[in-house]
Amino acid sequence: MERSAIISSGVLRKRKVLRNIQSRMNSMFHQKKSNADPDDKDTIYEKAKAYWASISCNVDGMLGGFVHLHVPDIHASKQFISLLKAKGMLTKFERAIDCGCGIGRVTKHLLLPLFESVDMVDVTESFIQGIIPESANYIGKENSRIGNKLVCSLQQFEPLSCHYDLIWIQWVTGHLTDDDFSKFLRRCK
Numbered sequence: 001m002e003r004s005a006i007i008s009s010g011v012l013r014k015r016k017v018l019r020n021i022q023s024r025m026n027s028m029f030h031q032k033k034s035n036a037d038p039d040d041k042d043t044i045y046e047k048a049k050a051y052w053a054s055i056s057c058n059v060d061g062m063l064g065g066f067v068h069l070h071v072p073d074i075h076a077s078k079q080f081i082s083l084l085k086a087k088g089m090l091t092k093f094e095r096a097i098d099c100g101c102g103i104g105r106v107t108k109h110l111l112l113p114l115f116e117s118v119d120m121v122d123v124t125e126s127f128i129q130g131i132i133p134e135s136a137n138y139i140g141k142e143n144s145r146i147g148n149k150l151v152c153s154l155q156q157f158e159p160l161s162c163h164y165d166l167i168w169i170q171w172v173t174g175h176l177t178d179d180d181f182s183k184f185l186r187r188c189k
């Protein structure tokens with residue numbers, strides 16, 4: 001199986017699981033579905049930005065109340081990276097970027113143990129700039145290996161060409177429109 005097919009298959013599976021979780025979260029909390037026009041991206045992204053600005057700066061907040069998924073998620077992600085390594089698709093472990101990083105849950109538990117340096121990008125400034133103490137202290141002693149902390153929405157983010165050995169995105173994919181998610185993946189190529 002080709003490299004792009006394996007990666008696409010893994011991304012699609014994770015995205016399906018994340019949409020299922022998001023659907024369960026909506027029904028569990030009896031949240032009203034958005035009345036926003038799916039073509040009105042500005043409204044969709046403003047609502048998402050407001051939501052993330054209102055949640056707790058901890059793992060429970062990052063996972064929308066599903067803190068019990070933290071350990072299995074990190075475990076499955078490590079297996080996925082091991083598969084990429086075994087297939088020769090990931091051979092360097094110098095620099096990674098965590099897209100939609102929040103407070104750095106994936107950065108701390110998945111990427112920093114594997115990579116020399118990790119950049120972080122998120123739309124919510126207080127998560128990654130350490131404005132809130134819980135966020136500032138979350139990564140801890142490995143904080144010195146964090147490179148750039150970028151405050152940017154993923155629909156506008158453009159990674160530096162050939163700069164990263166791994167570009168990581170997962171839970172936040174459900175907050176992008178299909179069109180913007182597709183464009184994001186093309187920019188990461």
